[in-house]
Amino acid sequence: MVTETESMQPSLPEHTARTLALWEIVSVATSCLIAEWVVLSFVGRSKLIIAIPILLAFGLMAFSHVERGETLNDIGFRLDNFVASCRLLLLPTVVAVLLVVAAGWFMGHAIFAGHIGSRHLSLPLWALLQQYALNGFINRRAQLALGKGMKSVILVAVVFALLHLPNPLLAAVTLIGGMIWAAVYQRQPNLFALALSHALVSITLAMTISPNLFNSLRVGFKYFG
Amino acid sequence: MARFDNLMKTPSTTLVHVLIGKSIAETLLVGALAVVTFITVLPPYFHGWGEVTDSGISGWVVNNAAPWERVEVELFVDGEFVATRVANESRPDVAAAGWAKNEWHGYKFILPPLSAGSHEARVYALHDSGAGTRKSLQLVGDPIRFSVDAGGKPHAISR
Numbered sequence: 001m002v003t004e005t006e007s008m009q010p011s012l013p014e015h016t017a018r019t020l021a022l023w024e025i026v027s028v029a030t031s032c033l034i035a036e037w038v039v040l041s042f043v044g045r046s047k048l049i050i051a052i053p054i055l056l057a058f059g060l061m062a063f064s065h066v067e068r069g070e071t072l073n074d075i076g077f078r079l080d081n082f083v084a085s086c087r088l089l090l091l092p093t094v095v096a097v098l099l100v101v102a103a104g105w106f107m108g109h110a111i112f113a114g115h116i117g118s119r120h121l122s123l124p125l126w127a128l129l130q131q132y133a134l135n136g137f138i139n140r141r142a143q144l145a146l147g148k149g150m151k152s153v154i155l156v157a158v159v160f161a162l163l164h165l166p167n168p169l170l171a172a173v174t175l176i177g178g179m180i181w182a183a184v185y186q187r188q189p190n191l192f193a194l195a196l197s198h199a200l201v202s203i204t205l206a207m208t209i210s211p212n213l214f215n216s217l218r219v220g221f222k223y224f225g
Numbered sequence: 226m227a228r229f230d231n232l233m234k235t236p237s238t239t240l241v242h243v244l245i246g247k248s249i250a251e252t253l254l255v256g257a258l259a260v261v262t263f264i265t266v267l268p269p270y271f272h273g274w275g276e277v278t279d280s281g282i283s284g285w286v287v288n289n290a291a292p293w294e295r296v297e298v299e300l301f302v303d304g305e306f307v308a309t310r311v312a313n314e315s316r317p318d319v320a321a322a323g324w325a326k327n328e329w330h331g332y333k334f335i336l337p338p339l340s341a342g343s344h345e346a347r348v349y350a351l352h353d354s355g356a357g358t359r360k361s362l363q364l365v366g367d368p369i370r371f372s373v374d375a376g377g378k379p380h381a382i383s384r
Contacts, residue, residue, distance in 0.1 A: 014235065017235050017236060020236065020240060020241065020244075023244055024240075024244065027244055027247060027248065030248075030251065031247075031251065034251055034254070034255060038255050038258060039258065042258040042259070042261070042262045043258065043262075049258075052254055053251060053254065056247050056250060056251060059247075060243060060244070060247055063240070063243055064236070064240060064243075067234070067236035067237060067239065067240045068233040068234050068235075068236050069233060069234035070233060144233070
């Protein structure tokens, strides 16, 4: 049964809904860029003000999920396909970790010798948040706009890399990582498995590669100072 | 197998309104931050003047937001940094004219040896903001154009 309130809200034509999906991607990416580039440069480390664009982005994502009738299970907060997703991620994650270790060894850095700080301990949660925004939202909207497959995977990866500028090496790494994670998500949408892979690669990077090479993984305005 | 987009409901126009609202909110946020930052980093409170004298550049500067404060000034000649000092010399004429609460807002710079010909001096007020994390330079008065003769003596160029 359609309630009176629902009947008063006209649905959008399909082609408009796809354009809308692209707009949603741009809107969320813009919020992240505002936080990274504008807020950090204008107000430094004021967490309260940085929270405004982040909350706006998460508010939009939550509202959009409700509007499109997506459940937590649809988004990827689920366990039924965790093992299947881990199987898909195992090879690329192991290869990425080995490549990072090999790069560290080649550059003469001490392997897994970095200090694990409180920042690193929160990495799994941070990775889950990033994977939710990247795949649970942007990937799903990219699939709406461009369909499942290479086009939407590339769009997701480009957005992910864009958010890591102006750190050139980090942007390149996240472009590759973004493609792999987006492709895996399209086959097995499980955010916990993606976050695990993301956290493992990030911790290996932080502990093996000299912070100078990736400028302590800094992005946005923070990259410069 | 069902298509991905068929698994989702088509959103109502409310989503468009939310997107527009979010864009407006972010535009206002960025605009407000820009204005606040501009006023904080480059406050429109500095007032002063500079001129060429026989020995160099002298003038006065007052921070209207803190009229008792002594302002730090920097001299640049032809775009090159020359010297910095605190404007705390006596300028009774400035206080008498009502520009400052007291007379201790004057500065004097001795010019370095300069080649003969025309030059331009600029005096900037140095301003700290962000608990000392940011420093900005604000031009005090107008750029001062002057010429140096063969004997090395500066002369004002009339505007």
